[in-house]
Amino acid sequence: MASNPGSKKNKGDGRTTGEKGERQMEGSRGGLERRDFLKLSASGVLASLAVGCASSAVLDLEEATDVAGPPEPGGAGGANAGSPAIPQVSERLPDPETIQSATWHEPWTWRPQQWPGRSLQLNVTRGQNPGFSPSPASFGSMLFSFGGISPGPTIRVRSDDVLNLTVRNLLERNHGEVEVGPYPAPIDVPRPLRAEICKLVNEQTGFPLDEDDPGGCPVFIFLEQSREVVGAELRPNWDIGGHVNKFHAAHTTNIHTHGLHVQPQSNADGSHSDNIFLRILPQGDVDMRKQARGENAEVLNAHEHAGELDYSFHLSYERDGQRLSHPPGTHWYHPHSHGSTHVQVSSGMAGFLVVEGDVDQAINRAMTGEDWPDPEIPTGDWDYRERLMMLQRVFIASFDTDAPPAKRNLLFPPFPAINGAREPSVIKMRPGAVERWRVLNGSVDGAGTKRFMVLEGQFVTVGRTTYRVITEMEGEGEEAERKRRLEPVTELDLVAAKVDLQQLAMDGITLVRERDGRAEHYIKDLSRVNADAPDPRLAGPRPGETPAQAELRCIEDCFRDGDSLQHAFVRPNEVLMTNANRCDLFFKVPLDAAGKVYTIFAAESRLHSDTHQSNLQLVASSERPPVRRPAFDVAIAYIHIDGEPVAGGNFDIQSLNAKLPPVPPLLQPIAENELRVSAAEAARTGVAAGSRRTRTLAYTGTGGTDFPVTYCPPGYAEKHADMKYRLWMNFDGVDIMLPQISGTMGINPDFDLRFNPQPEAPRKFVAFDPKCPRMLLDTAEEWVVYNTSQTMWSHTDLERFPQPGAEPPFRYINHPLQRGAGQRRFHADPEFKITAKGNDHPFHIHVNPMWVQRVDVPDENGVLHNILPEPCWMDSVAIPRNGGRIVFRSRFEDFTGQWINHCHILAHEDNGMMQMIECVDDPGRANYRPRERAASHGMSGPEVDAIYPRPSLELMYRQNLSFVDPSHIGGYEFPGFEIEVPTLDDE
Numbered sequence: 001m002a003s004n005p006g007s008k009k010n011k012g013d014g015r016t017t018g019e020k021g022e023r024q025m026e027g028s029r030g031g032l033e034r035r036d037f038l039k040l041s042a043s044g045v046l047a048s049l050a051v052g053c054a055s056s057a058v059l060d061l062e063e064a065t066d067v068a069g070p071p072e073p074g075g076a077g078g079a080n081a082g083s084p085a086i087p088q089v090s091e092r093l094p095d096p097e098t099i100q101s102a103t104w105h106e107p108w109t110w111r112p113q114q115w116p117g118r119s120l121q122l123n124v125t126r127g128q129n130p131g132f133s134p135s136p137a138s139f140g141s142m143l144f145s146f147g148g149i150s151p152g153p154t155i156r157v158r159s160d161d162v163l164n165l166t167v168r169n170l171l172e173r174n175h176g177e178v179e180v181g182p183y184p185a186p187i188d189v190p191r192p193l194r195a196e197i198c199k200l201v202n203e204q205t206g207f208p209l210d211e212d213d214p215g216g217c218p219v220f221i222f223l224e225q226s227r228e229v230v231g232a233e234l235r236p237n238w239d240i241g242g243h244v245n246k247f248h249a250a251h252t253t254n255i256h257t258h259g260l261h262v263q264p265q266s267n268a269d270g271s272h273s274d275n276i277f278l279r280i281l282p283q284g285d286v287d288m289r290k291q292a293r294g295e296n297a298e299v300l301n302a303h304e305h306a307g308e309l310d311y312s313f314h315l316s317y318e319r320d321g322q323r324l325s326h327p328p329g330t331h332w333y334h335p336h337s338h339g340s341t342h343v344q345v346s347s348g349m350a351g352f353l354v355v356e357g358d359v360d361q362a363i364n365r366a367m368t369g370e371d372w373p374d375p376e377i378p379t380g381d382w383d384y385r386e387r388l389m390m391l392q393r394v395f396i397a398s399f400d401t402d403a404p405p406a407k408r409n410l411l412f413p414p415f416p417a418i419n420g421a422r423e424p425s426v427i428k429m430r431p432g433a434v435e436r437w438r439v440l441n442g443s444v445d446g447a448g449t450k451r452f453m454v455l456e457g458q459f460v461t462v463g464r465t466t467y468r469v470i471t472e473m474e475g476e477g478e479e480a481e482r483k484r485r486l487e488p489v490t491e492l493d494l495v496a497a498k499v500d501l502q503q504l505a506m507d508g509i510t511l512v513r514e515r516d517g518r519a520e521h522y523i524k525d526l527s528r529v530n531a532d533a534p535d536p537r538l539a540g541p542r543p544g545e546t547p548a549q550a551e552l553r554c555i556e557d558c559f560r561d562g563d564s565l566q567h568a569f570v571r572p573n574e575v576l577m578t579n580a581n582r583c584d585l586f587f588k589v590p591l592d593a594a595g596k597v598y599t600i601f602a603a604e605s606r607l608h609s610d611t612h613q614s615n616l617q618l619v620a621s622s623e624r625p626p627v628r629r630p631a632f633d634v635a636i637a638y639i640h641i642d643g644e645p646v647a648g649g650n651f652d653i654q655s656l657n658a659k660l661p662p663v664p665p666l667l668q669p670i671a672e673n674e675l676r677v678s679a680a681e682a683a684r685t686g687v688a689a690g691s692r693r694t695r696t697l698a699y700t701g702t703g704g705t706d707f708p709v710t711y712c713p714p715g716y717a718e719k720h721a722d723m724k725y726r727l728w729m730n731f732d733g734v735d736i737m738l739p740q741i742s743g744t745m746g747i748n749p750d751f752d753l754r755f756n757p758q759p760e761a762p763r764k765f766v767a768f769d770p771k772c773p774r775m776l777l778d779t780a781e782e783w784v785v786y787n788t789s790q791t792m793w794s795h796t797d798l799e800r801f802p803q804p805g806a807e808p809p810f811r812y813i814n815h816p817l818q819r820g821a822g823q824r825r826f827h828a829d830p831e832f833k834i835t836a837k838g839n840d841h842p843f844h845i846h847v848n849p850m851w852v853q854r855v856d857v858p859d860e861n862g863v864l865h866n867i868l869p870e871p872c873w874m875d876s877v878a879i880p881r882n883g884g885r886i887v888f889r890s891r892f893e894d895f896t897g898q899w900i901n902h903c904h905i906l907a908h909e910d911n912g913m914m915q916m917i918e919c920v921d922d923p924g925r926a927n928y929r930p931r932e933r934a935a936s937h938g939m940s941g942p943e944v945d946a947i948y949p950r951p952s953l954e955l956m957y958r959q960n961l962s963f964v965d966p967s968h969i970g971g972y973e974f975p976g977f978e979i980e981v982p983t984l985d986d987e
């Protein structure tokens with residue numbers, strides 16, 4: 001281990017000497033009985049490395065990080081000025097001023113009107129690998145795609161259209177090497193095993209791997225070895241089928257129209273609509289089943305279809321005998337087959353689904369004089385056009401044993417893609433030009449939350465740091481040479497470079513506000529949002545503070561109280577976009593901007609996880625360089641302002657407000673009155689008339705890498721001897737549970753502490769859940785969704801607090817504390833740090849949008865504060881971790897049937913953080929909770945607590961670690977006994 005240059009121990013950890021590390025490793029290894037796993041198949045390792053090495057030629061921007069020296073805290077937010085080496089400007093970085101014509105590209109567009117009676121064929125195909133795909137991404141290739149391109153074709157429909165799609169599954173059969181019963185999630189490879197794998201790869205190939213870098217450890221190799229390592233029972237050719245809570249059936253697909261208010265199941269004529277319970281199997285699966293069960297056997301389950309399926313989405317809908325148009329908006333489509341949603345969407349299977357209607361017509365007319373100009377061609381006096389921007393982080397490898405074996409061995413890190421392309425492209429605009437951008441955050445992972453902004457100047461993120469590109473002319477006259485160099489920037493620099501934006505829509509829904517008791521659409525001037533409030537993140541260093549200490553204090557300051565939370569989360573001229581969010585923006589080039597360059601930029605929102613704070617604690621408290629992943633900041637495109645000013649002069653975007661059409665019934669704000677139970681309903685349900693229909697849920701599960709140590713109770717290991725390395729492990733003579741990262745994701749269907757002070761363990765998804773929420777048709781409800789994923793704190797000094805396993809930082813005993821208590825301990829004793837991280841879970845609900853009232857973030861003392869500036873229609877909203885909550889109202893109208901809510905971190909969804917819900921027309925079947933009062937946007941956090949009681953830290957801790965999977969196929973209970981909450985010795 002000591003000779004491994006990729007090992008963290010050799011990066012200056014003063015506490016753990018190589019010698020000690022070796023002893024510890026021996027100790028841990030001694031706890032493992034099977035050492036056969038070291039026989040990594042040569043093909044597996046070498047194939048992985050070949051791909052890894054081949055990628056380095058392409059990855060020159062990333063490679064440059066290596067010469068930039070040890071990473072600094074904070075990436076864009078960090079102080080990088082002392083960096084010993086600054087990377088060179090890569091030749092691949094476009095120079096917007098010298099590029100002759102724009103390189104911006106968008107997928108091709110399908111309009112049903114142009115193809116009457118025809119359907120759009122969405123062919124699900126596998127990308128090539130190794131090698132380049134026909135996609136503009138051209139980086140390796142994606143795992144799956146619609147017809148070989150990513151994003152898929154853009155669909156533009158009108159508000160009254162019928163959209164016909166044929167989804168054809170051209171994939172080969174699922175590979176069917178399926179673990180049956182409890183299984184090890186490969187991303188939960190215990191640290192000693194990871195260390196062994198990294199060491200072996202390094203010894204055999206010289207390829208440096210960092211066992212502490214989640215993106216660097218080849219967990220996919222582990223999967224190949226899992227039979228040997230954990231003795232998991234992998235059944236070859238076993239068809240798992242069904243809706244199982246794990247990554248599975250990578251080759252099974254279907255389609256979901258994200259954001260559309262359409263039939264959730266079947267249309268009146270029996271055709272399929274937005275039904276995510278359907279599963280389209282590859283033909284090969286049918287053959288496989290027939291081989292197993294006989295040629296004439298009935299091999300398809302109720303919701304399964306082989307090969308292809310036709311869908312028909314009716315945009316208009318009937319209400320009270322009238323046909324109503326679908327509101328216009330920027331939506332999207334992607335597959336939603338439980339178990340393969342993450343692998344398919346993250347590999348690029350997604351496309352825009354734009355509904356065009358009265359709002360667009362009004363804006364088009366004002367900007368161009370035409371109702372329907374070509375959205376991609378500058379038209380009229382302000383060069384008005386639209387642009388579609390899909391932002392993703394593309395994963396091209398899979399944990400899933402149903403995926404192609406070649407894909408399980410890839411070392412590619414996930415990479416950002418903008419409309420499928422890895423590098424930012426160049427846009428040309430004239431001074432005074434006005435554009436409308438439809439931005440989609442297609443991210444599906446835990447680092448997906450972004451702050452969207454436009455910066456004056458050219459910026460690029462290389463590895464972990466963001467730089468400004470400085471252009472200078474060297475020499476004189478004919479000899480002059482254009483030189484470009486990079487200059488590291490801080491968060492302050494980025495903020496200073498932001499330019500004005502105006503927002504038309506969120507999640508495709510034109511913004512709605514109430515004025516004089518009337519609802520109206522409006523365009524929000526983002527330059528005025530919290531413009532005068534000081535941003536706690538930007539307070540400079542105090543005397544004696546290192547940059548990391550200063551940044552850590554600023555992060556802590558963000559959580560001091562309600563004001564600091566509001567001021568940190570809500571900033572001018574940026575849009576906070578979590579996974580699946582869309583926003584429609586207007587960007588206007590200033591008339592005097594000729595020659596300037598702007599960067600369309602999406603910065604990772606570091607307040608949406610604890611990773612950044614825990615990294616800063618490491619740096620601030622020791623010499624040790626932090627274990628860090630690259631910042632997921634993305635330069636989307638560069639705009640070069642070129643040519644004569646537009647004819648129309650300086651356009652006033654706010655003047656468009658007067659042109660916007662009235663708010664349709666579907667999007668009228670939901671007043672508290674609408675929540676009231678009518679007398680007729682009360683007669684059927686037995687609840688008091690006038691009470692409010694409400695419901696509470698909790699999303700729970702912990703997504704960090706350092707899990708709480710949970711000791712097995714006496715007798716557990718003996719009882720589950722065959723589950724060693726799957727449910728439990730022995731470290732230094734102590735039996736501990738193996739908590740599974742992805743396995744700890746579920747939902748409490750009725751998390752209501754007023755009626756149920758000790759709610760049962762969270763449940764994973766069941767396709768026909770008898771406990772599911774059942775809403776009454778054409779009524780409104782208020783939902784409160786808590787996020788009980790916790791931030792946890794631990795002693796990390798192994799001299800004073802030796803842990804089982806003893807390999808730092810492996811599995812400390814984690815304590816659930818409020819942020820403030822943990823921070824105070826950290827400052828008194830820097831060995832007490834954040835070690836397990838809660839996740840903000842992006843809540844998404846299908847079919848009906850949410851009139852979101854509140855996004856309540858806990859301050860350092862756990863008091864909740866609403867950070868939502870005003871109520872807003874959305875379909876995806878992040879629930880803040882550590883006991884945070886969202887409050888929304890929704891009308892369940894027009895459609896009965898079954899659909900879902902789920903976490904839009906799609907790995908969480910595939911692993912069970914999804915819930916079936918049902919809309920019924922029989923009041924007797926509805927199961928809302930009646931309450932005397934409802935919450936509101938303007939209440940204080942504690943006032944809302946009084947109506948919807950909050951979970952305690954202790955309850956959250958237990959909920960994070962106790963799960964039930966009611967599925968009869970993969971079903972298990974974890975861990976199957978009561979979890980005790982650890983207390984600190986001085987408590």
Ligand SMILES: [Cu+2]
Nearest residue numbers: 841903905908
């Ligand atoms: Cu989640």
